[in-house]
Amino acid sequence: MTQSGAAHGDNYLNHEKGIKSWLTTVDHKRIGVMYLFTVLAFFLVGGIFALLVRLELFSPGHTIVGPQTYNQFFSYHGTIMVFMVIIPLIPSTFGNFILPMHLGAKDVAFPRLNLLSYYLYIGGAFLAASTMAFKGIDSGWTFYAPLSLQSRASTTLVLTGAFIMGFSGIITALNFITTTHKLRAKGLTWDRLPLFIWAMYATNIIQILATPVLALTLLLLVAERVLGIGFFDPTLGGDPVLFQHFFWFYSHPAVYIMILPAMGIINEVIPVFSRKTIFSYKAMAAAIFGIAIVAFVVWGHHMFASGQSDTASFLFSLITKLVGVATGIKVFAWLATMYKGSIRFNAPMLWAMAFIFVFTVGGLTGIYLSTIATDIHLTDTYFVVAHFHYTMVGGAITGFMAGIHYWFPKIFGKMYKEGPAAVACALVFIGFNLTFFPQFIAGSRGMPRRYYDYAPEFTYLNQLSTIGSFMVAIGFVVTAIYLFQAMRNGAKAPANPWGSATLEWRTASPPPHDNFSTDPVVTAGPYDYSSIKV
């Protein structure tokens, strides 16, 4: 089945030489790799801000910086992590690299648009990050209305940067939807698509429907600051809660843009390492789409205490319960996939199991926040901070780590060592729980979020959290070390190291420039391992 011989020497990495060939490439694989390194660089910057926030909160009152600098730290941590890291993290790295190969296509539908979306991302990201050299940003990543309008920081610049980055996401989504529709391999009908493609398809639908609303909301904020249009400014007759509606109409679907691709990766990893087909493929695809549709009707649960009418709170709370059901279906189905399988604990599987653990905690704590009565007490406290870090860092970042360890041999053609990978996974997992579980307790005891100075009773919990955050940092550093080391002189990776049945493993690793020497024909499902020996 595998065709590794033909493309032995020539692959997409050494097809053309020189930095210019990389910067002007339209090969979806090279663009995926460029995104990978750019997004990870911003992940490092966002991570440093996270550590600075945790350092400042090590003790009540002044620890390392004053209140204004602290406000800039958490604003940058939020903005960089949300807009520059976790939204493009999986869709633009593994989406770009793997999606066309999963479909058996030679490239995405519009390769030049793909390169344009990379440069839009870079342009927007550097414009937003350049505000560090000016007056910074101090209204959080949410830019709530009256404060972001009166802020003397360079808010207009970061809003323009985020506006440009939004179009990068839209064009990528547009590209992938057309590719999924029009460039599928022969025999690859809709019910033989790998679930990663279903997850990416749902993510792209959300991206193409929600990101334009964010783009215009940011534009309206800029117009508000520059032209004084008064939609959100109470002194000109507007309503700040209207801004929260516009903002969360994008930002809740955005959290599903972050988590659905991670679910897609887990849908790929667990069957391969359990040697068993995914449990109830149709229900899983339906659950993915269920989440994608419900994503657009629940944004009001961020605003239960914001002066929203009781009618709206009632509606949003009721519909949000559906998300819990759909997520439950997926978690139980993953467990059912492991049932009676033949499980091998390679690094991707360890990260997938860490994902299930952490995402379950994240999902369950969502129940507290979707019920209005308990949410009134818990919203805007560290309980919410812990909840969205469990779902976003626990979900999307852990899903990404499972994905990088799963597709590393295919992308770089080298194998990494399993020992350090297990150590790093344990470090990050324990450090993560040590960082964020104490925050649940601080939150339920009433510690509000975005607090520079807190009451002495919360000191012990914050100190635990700071120690945990440095453990996570060490875990990621260890990961970076052994992955870069493997990139340089790791063992040559075979075409199909994990014995997977999806199309990208039928070609050499790293794949040739045109992905497949002969066009693949799909005859079986994506998780049919009967014909593949490990």
Added chain:
Amino acid sequence: MAEHTFFGLLPPQATEIAKGVDDLFIFITAISVFFFLLVIGLMLSFARKYRAEKNPVPTDIHENLPLEILWTAIPTLILGVIFVWGFIVYKDMSAAPGSAYEIRAIGKQWLWKFQYDHGASTVGELYVPARQPVKIILTSDDVLHSLFIPDFRVKKDAVPGMYTSLWFRADEPGEHVIYCAEYCGTNHSGMLGKVIVMEPGKFEEWRSGKLDATATSNGENVPLDIQGKALTEKFGCVACHSTNGSVMVGPSFKGLYGKTETLSDNSKIVVDDAYIRESIIEPQAKVVLGFDPVMATYKGLVKEEDINAIIAYLQTLK
């Protein structure tokens, strides 16, 4: 102060509603712990029982409709129960009883101001009668704030240009902390307050003016500079102006009185009573060089006697 409830996970319960919310919180926790142990238990047992060495040949299972229906219906049922229970509790929380005593609260960059029906207004201290429903009508003068009283399990945003409301009935007298829960700028974490629950009789006494609302609790004849010190803490001055010479958001109070300061337009002035009074009422008028004009006005909040007390206090800080 009553101790924390539910293994220290929740603040003390100071109202009936708080008990209702905590019961629901405990129920959801029970459900969550159960499902957490179920999912993680199953995952670990499958991982141990079906690892490659022990179970080399995987069995081919595609789906199991009854099981799928089960694990869709049960969560839906449980979430339905939680929703209905939550709605019942919330109905009491949202609608204040008609007989509630109304107090207006105004959030302002970095302090809470409360206005009572008999005309008095206090900063940072909310005086309420025990065992009687109290309705707080919230609004804000500048940006979003949020009145959060953990012990009462109540929280509502103060939105400029709009009124929102919350209500509670405190069980017994005591003091409870007030936080601002909506990020509102530099001193968001310093925007604290206190709910002082009094016996109804004592509250009536206070209400009819016998106790001066702004005097510190230990009565009348407190020296002016001591009152001034208490006022600089209550109005949140010390959150931005240090008293030990270190530069914070604003210039330090230490040695400020009588000092010649250079202003942002490089002109020089001597810090005297008039400059301090003007900087409290119109902070942007004369900003010291090197500082951002961040300070918001205290006009309408600080009385003349308060300014005199603050000036007296500043004179003691050599």
Added chain:
Amino acid sequence: MGHSADPGSTKHEHFILPDKLAFKIFFLLIVGTILTVAAAQIHIGIFNFPLAMLIASIKAYLVMSYFMGLKFDLLENKIYFLGSLLFVLIFIVLTASDLLFREVGSNNPDFIRKFEGPTSGLVAPVEPVGHE
């Protein structure tokens, strides 16, 4: 050479708008515009706006299906473009469920009068109540 699995989705006759139909649509659009303006003159109160939107939607239908050829296009393109209106509808309905149903709020005139006007915004800022 990647080729699509179900050929149906790529083979479709290339729709070319006949000139006669183009001018007919153009004429209908002009009539529509005149109707829109005429409809605005007759004052039927609450029904004016829905009527205007109905006429505009008919004109929009004409442009979409003939000038843009959506009528003769693939089903998936129809679903995408018209599906987007569903999400705009969700956006409007749920946002309205908040702003139009607030009992305590900026749009509740009797509530405002009870407290001598809002504290900020166009109306004069609040003066401290009673003796300050």
Added chain:
Amino acid sequence: MAEVAVHGHHHHAHHFESSEHEFVSCKQGMWLFLLQEVLFFSPLFVAYAIFRSLYPGAFMEGHQYLDWRMGGLNTLVLISSSLSMALAVSGAQRSQTKRTVIGLSLTLFFALCFLVVKYFEYSHKLHLGISTAGFFSLPGIHDPKTPLFFSLYFVMTGLHGIHVIGGMIAIIWVLRRARRNEFNAQYNTPVEMVGLYWHFVDLVWIYLFPMLYLVG
């Protein structure tokens, strides 16, 4: 993408099976782009719906200052530009290059007329002191929310105007290629795509005209 050979024969991109396959994919990409544009305008329609139901008086008072005759003229101009664009596209599909060039030029002309009418409207209003809420200085306004109506007017028609300018740039690009005789019955994708975009811009104005100018 499409490498265009000199003598007008178009080679479809290597990863497409045929130029027909490429055309269908481009059209789907365009429809997805238009889907995104609908959502891009949606917050303004939400703001319109909310503010109109909250402050009907402001809309009543505000729209008297809008000249519906100018709006009506602009509607006719845009409808004619839709016609000329449709004729240009059908011309390209029939390899009648001369008609394509004339059609596109006419569309460009109508777009220019639209912007000129818009310029007069805006300058007249700004001269009167009618502008967005922050700089509003028109005397004799009763409803405190009327400046909000004009903010909505300027933002909606302004954003639409930017899309008209974007459309004109696209038309100029396609017009130059049409004049170099690059389009024929086998290859006219760019003309059709620009046509779709232009009809969408007209579609938005069809809704804006009654909403802003003809408040019942």
